[in-house]
Amino acid sequence: MEYRELSGTGLDVSIIGMGGEHLDGKPYEQVKETVDAALEHGVNIIDVFMPGEEIRANIAKALGDRRKDVIIQGHIGSTDVKQQYDVSRDLPTVKKYFEGLLRIFGYIDIGMMFFIDSEKDYKDVFETGFVEYVQRLKEQGDIRHIGFGSHNPDTAVKVINTGIPEMMMFSINPAFDMLPTGEYIIDQLDKGFKPELFRGIDPKRLELYKLCKQKQVGITVMKTYCAGKLLSADLSPFNEPLTPVQCIHYALSRPSVASVLVGLKTREEVLAAMAYLDADAAEKDYTEVISSVKSDFRGSCVYCSHCQPCPAGIDIAEVNKCLDIARLDTGGIPDSVSAGYKGLAHGGGECIACGNCEERCPFGVHIIDNMKEAEKLLG
Numbered sequence: 001m002e003y004r005e006l007s008g009t010g011l012d013v014s015i016i017g018m019g020g021e022h023l024d025g026k027p028y029e030q031v032k033e034t035v036d037a038a039l040e041h042g043v044n045i046i047d048v049f050m051p052g053e054e055i056r057a058n059i060a061k062a063l064g065d066r067r068k069d070v071i072i073q074g075h076i077g078s079t080d081v082k083q084q085y086d087v088s089r090d091l092p093t094v095k096k097y098f099e100g101l102l103r104i105f106g107y108i109d110i111g112m113m114f115f116i117d118s119e120k121d122y123k124d125v126f127e128t129g130f131v132e133y134v135q136r137l138k139e140q141g142d143i144r145h146i147g148f149g150s151h152n153p154d155t156a157v158k159v160i161n162t163g164i165p166e167m168m169m170f171s172i173n174p175a176f177d178m179l180p181t182g183e184y185i186i187d188q189l190d191k192g193f194k195p196e197l198f199r200g201i202d203p204k205r206l207e208l209y210k211l212c213k214q215k216q217v218g219i220t221v222m223k224t225y226c227a228g229k230l231l232s233a234d235l236s237p238f239n240e241p242l243t244p245v246q247c248i249h250y251a252l253s254r255p256s257v258a259s260v261l262v263g264l265k266t267r268e269e270v271l272a273a274m275a276y277l278d279a280d281a282a283e284k285d286y287t288e289v290i291s292s293v294k295s296d297f298r299g300s301c302v303y304c305s306h307c308q309p310c311p312a313g314i315d316i317a318e319v320n321k322c323l324d325i326a327r328l329d330t331g332g333i334p335d336s337v338s339a340g341y342k343g344l345a346h347g348g349g350e351c352i353a354c355g356n357c358e359e360r361c362p363f364g365v366h367i368i369d370n371m372k373e374a375e376k377l378l379g
Helices: 028-040 053-069 091-105 119-126 130-140 153-160 185-191 203-215 244-252 267-278 316-328 335-342 356-360 367-378
Strands: 003-006 011-014 016-019 045-048 071-076 078-081 084-087 108-113 143-150 167-171 218-222 257-263
Touching (some): 003 218, 003 257, 011 016, 011 257, 016 028, 045 053, 045 218, 045 257, 053 091, 078 091, 091 108, 108 130, 119 130, 119 153, 130 143, 143 153, 153 167, 153 203, 244 257, 244 267, 316 335, 316 367, 335 367
Parallel strands (some): 045 071, 108 143, 143 167, 167 218
Antiparallel strands (some): 003 011, 078 084
């Protein structure tokens, strides 16, 4: 297993972690077999967002005296109403479910403010007593670090800028990264993907990842396989399915990502995820698959760096990221974007127009033109 520091917390986490959702409702013997397999392969972080008492108790029982060796992400605001997962900001209800989690595990390594996706979610957390409750939990030592979960880049940026969370759990996979920010990704999971929405990597998501790096906010990843859709030829938005290895590599390649928390419910699924650790570069390469998206987004950079090396030393993907973010801001380019561009060792103005990059680009990006535009806008 490989380990990375989860920025903001100082914790070293396994690059492949475990999402426990799919163990809910499974017999204890299956829970124990899956947890044992994960820990045998070096997994040291488990997400327990599920509010049901049985699944929480089963995971704790399976860990036994190994609890101290595992980092638990436990969610504050995840509740169980009429045996249905629900989000609550009602403090008596929130306390009931989270303090039940504390009784089972003793303490929670990362207390996650649950499901902050909308403006209402933001206000219900940060303009009520909810956030004060979370901060008290940390002061008391019941939680060691504060995090939050989100699927919306605009809302996530707002949460990070409060300065309160140390880390974030975010939904990252190639399909979600290509959806416009305004699309609610949960709808895409429930109703299926609309191919016409895909136009390359959404710059707002790139801006979020860049902000996390600047602010030292580490990321753990959910929805790595897009609820299994990316592994299915019928359900994927691409012309062929991705492999678990490719999905994991994509997420681990994003800035600030420390761990990919894969939903696991059997020993076999654990082994399929662990295949990543022995995979070679060809097995990890996802670019050919995502270039086959069932929509025409040729000409859009997906920052895969297949264009490298540049004889002028330009980091072409980074220049394109800055350019894409700058193009979004009709009211003026943010100083942070200009500063980021000017901080690069080599800017677009150093392009010698040799064309080697464009020959290697799988997506037909007009890189030479982009270098000129980036220098004009940001140089």
